[in-house]
Amino acid sequence: MNTPELQRLKMAWLAARETGDTHAQFRLLQEHPGEQATLIDFIAGYYATEEIGLAENATLLPLTRRACQSALERVLSTQLVLANLGELQV
Numbered sequence: 095m096n097t098p099e100l101q102r103l104k105m106a107w108l109a110a111r112e113t114g115d116t117h118a119q120f121r122l123l124q125e126h127p128g129e130q131a132t133l134i135d136f137i138a139g140y141y142a143t144e145e146i147g148l149a150e151n152a153t154l155l156p157l158t159r160r161a162c163q164s165a166l167e168r169v170l171s172t173q174l175v176l177a178n179l180g181e182l183q184v
Contacts, residue, residue, distance in 0.1 A: 103129060
């Protein structure tokens with residue numbers, strides 16, 4: 095299928111998505127079996143890049159907070175090692 099036709103299918107899917115017409119979304123996939131793989135890749139990319147609507151003041155769950163803290167402690171050493179210029183020279 096040519097690029098303009100594929101773009102038309104993608105735009106039709108996006109329009110159906112915005113209006114909440116899931117039947118039209120499925121129909122596009124069913125009516126164009128040759129382009130299903132490309133459309134599925136497009137749809138997966140759409141959902142992968144979609145922003146998650148969290149409240150601005152949403153708090154982290156305690157388990158998530160502990161996991162973040164643990165990861166940061168592993169990456170960022172809590173002890174600073176001070177060196178003089180002589181020690182830094184190779």
